[in-house]
Amino acid sequence: MIGILIAKFKNFIRNPWTFLIFTGMSLLMAFIFGGTNAQEVYIPISTVDKQIKDSYIGEQLEKEEGINFSWMSEEQLREKIETGKAELGVVLDNNTYQIIVGIDSHNTGLVEQIISRIYYEKQEQEKILTIVGQDETVIEELNHALEQPVFEIESATFRGEGAFIYDNSLHRIFGFSLFFVIYTIAYNVLPILIEKRGGIWDRLILSPVKKSEMYIANLLFSFLTGYFQVLVIFFFFRFVIGVNFYGRFVETILLLIPYVFAIVALAILVTALVKKVQQFNAVLPILAISMAMIGGAYWPIEIVESKILLLLAKINPLTYGLEILKGITVYSYSLQELLLPISILVLMGVVMMGLGIHFMERRHI
Amino acid sequence: MIELIDLTKKFKQNFAVKNLNMFIEKGEIVGLLGPNGAGKSTAISMLSSLVEPTSGDVQFENKSILKNPSSFRKIVGMVPQEIALYEDLTAEENLQFFGRIYQLRGKKLSKKVDEVLEQIGLTDRRKDIVKKFSGGMKRRLNIGVAMLHDPEMLIMDEPTVGIDPQSRNYILDTVKRLNAERQMTVLYTSHYMEEVEFLCDRIYIMDKGNLIAAGTKEEIKQIISSEKTVSIKAEILKHDFIQALEENPLINRVTVGEKEVTILVPKDANVFSEVIKLAETNGMELTSVDNKTPTLEDVFLHLTGRALRD
Structure with a gap:
């Protein structure tokens, strides 16, 4: 078995193009459609007094996560809103602010809340300083207290049943990764068909190597290359682009495993059902694209209303793969809450692999 | 074994x-x-x-x-x-x-x-x-x-x-x-x-x-010991000549190649004069007429009526 794996990896190093092409495609598509900072809300901001940018208000706005405050002139700000490039903008003065709304969305309230909090904090500080004067020790202690408060407050939101959260950036990363990895895995399972037709498989059958070892080596290699591809994509977005995966990066990459396993099993089933490489090349894109469309890789499945499509989605591994990945990140589900889609993927994998190997073995003793 | x-x-x-x-x-x-x-x-x-x-x-x-x-x-x-x-x-x-x-x-x-x-x-x-x-x-x-x-x-x-x-x-x-x-x-x-x-x-x-x-x-x-193979070669093989060979009672089997016709005949039959006569009648110029040592190809031809690489 180790011998087969070594040969596979040597082959992979000499001919890595399938892997590189599909990894590159995933990165490119997720990058283009997901945007590099699409997780952040873009808000143009301008000031009446230029000193505000370097003051407490400016510092706090820079620190704000989730919203990208972009400094510009008021004229540019209004142009951005008029041309629809920004939902809203904020014009800051020393003690007041003005919110200019182009499209009324939930971000308006969110931005107003942040700005009013910062102004309130600024006023509080100013009041304290008025009382204590310019005592540097007190100012230092005040800053320290603000940075490390006595009570740590954690806030959480709740939502109604049936509501869904759409994170465009993560959805594209997950969708395109799960879609393109189907190709990488399938084209790594395909050599079983080629080796069977080319006589290598027969040579291995006649050797002391057990058939189970032959299958395990081939499927393990396909699994590892597929998993490695998704890891490369996720690591790129996490550490190069800075997508934070809602702080659950490790869980995300671990919970990919059932999906990759199910796709390896699907690939072996398809390989067993076709007779020629040409048939495989014809079937695979149809299958992968259908799975991506029905499973919600291109758009959120939550917006699909057709009962037939929703029914088909229930037998599609990609649906459950996305459900797990979005569940662990966007919805912050616990492992227990994700047991159902994980179990379905494992079951699908076991059934498809069993059928695939059975069909492949019909010809042989 | x-x-x-x-x-x-x-x-x-x-x-x-x-x-x-x-x-x-x-x-x-x-x-x-x-x-x-x-x-x-x-x-x-x-x-x-x-x-x-x-x-x-x-x-x-x-x-x-x-x-x-x-x-x-x-x-x-x-x-x-x-x-x-x-x-x-x-x-x-x-x-x-x-x-x-x-x-x-x-x-x-x-x-x-x-x-x-x-x-x-x-x-x-x-x-x-x-x-x-x-x-x-x-x-x-x-x-x-x-x-x-x-x-x-x-x-x-x-x-x-x-x-x-x-x-x-x-x-x-x-x-x-x-x-x-x-x-x-x-x-x-x-x-x-x-x-x-x-x-x-x-x-x-x-x-x-x-x-x-x-x-x-x-x-x-030995399967074809009672027969022999004769190879007839010509630059152009005329259809009438081949048809005449096929209709000849002395000839058991005729196989046509590009510029060669192979015939199977009884071992003791003398077909040379017959073949030359048929060629002259059909206005065809032969390049050679040879008796061949039987090969496995001939055996296959004898048994199936087809050449091995048909």
Whole structure:
């Protein structure tokens, strides 16, 4: 078995193009459609007094996560809103602010809340300083207290049943990764068909190597290359682009495993059902694209209303793969809450692999 | 050593192999001759325990290999018709891979790889990637892989298809050498009768799944001992001349080539004057008329009415 794996990896190093092409495609598509900072809300901001940018208000706005405050002139700000490039903008003065709304969305309230909090904090500080004067020790202690408060407050939101959260950036990363990895895995399972037709498989059958070892080596290699591809994509977005995966990066990459396993099993089933490489090349894109469309890789499945499509989605591994990945990140589900889609993927994998190997073995003793 | 008993393989309603009976003794080179689609590859796939027969049995030393193929698989080396190699690996890496599969390790593996590369004449090209090899070199390596575990028996399925004459001669000489030096048993399938005639002690001829002749070269040629073959050559073969040959009661069978007509006639018949007369009548100029020594091709022609490469 180790011998087969070594040969596979040597082959992979000499001919890595399938892997590189599909990894590159995933990165490119997720990058283009997901945007590099699409997780952040873009808000143009301008000031009446230029000193505000370097003051407490400016510092706090820079620190704000989730919203990208972009400094510009008021004229540019209004142009951005008029041309629809920004939902809203904020014009800051020393003690007041003005919110200019182009499209009324939930971000308006969110931005107003942040700005009013910062102004309130600024006023509080100013009041304290008025009382204590310019005592540097007190100012230092005040800053320290603000940075490390006595009570740590954690806030959480709740939502109604049936509501869904759409994170465009993560959805594209997950969708395109799960879609393109189907190709990488399938084209790594395909050599079983080629080796069977080319006589290598027969040579291995006649050797002391057990058939189970032959299958395990081939499927393990396909699994590892597929998993490695998704890891490369996720690591790129996490550490190069800075997508934070809602702080659950490790869980995300671990919970990919059932999906990759199910796709390896699907690939072996398809390989067993076709007779020629040409048939495989014809079937695979149809299958992968259908799975991506029905499973919600291109758009959120939550917006699909057709009962037939929703029914088909229930037998599609990609649906459950996305459900797990979005569940662990966007919805912050616990492992227990994700047991159902994980179990379905494992079951699908076991059934498809069993059928695939059975069909492949019909010809042989 | 090995016996095939009433071996049959049926795909849906078609018989790929029907009631095949064969035996192969230790140390002999046996040829399995037949045109493409005769059932040779299916027969050797069943013999080598790769394909399950519909009925019949394959026995190795009087034990069925269908139930327990492992003891037979240990002593057999398979050279498939296809190039069963990893084309992105070098010749040496291919041999190392298949050697490891046969549980060879360390110095033993290196020694064996060197030995096989020497035998197949690829020592100088050991570091080259297989996909850059010529067809003949790939075929040689294909054979080399089957020899790594020192098999007692080599099953070769059309090992010279699509290669140049020089490589073909090299392969045929290698097979002869292996048989002479190591007493290796060889089952050699081909549709090139001259290869089988050159190599084999005994020959089986198959057509459309059936065994149509078996024996030594001499025994098989005796099948047409009552007939002889006459070759008629001309630059242009006229249709009327061929029709006249076919209608002639002296001539048993007429096979038309591009510039040659082969006729089967009774051994004692003198057809020369008759053929020349027919040519003159039909305004045709002959370049030669020869009596031919019977070949396996002639036997096949006699038995099936078709040439081996039809």
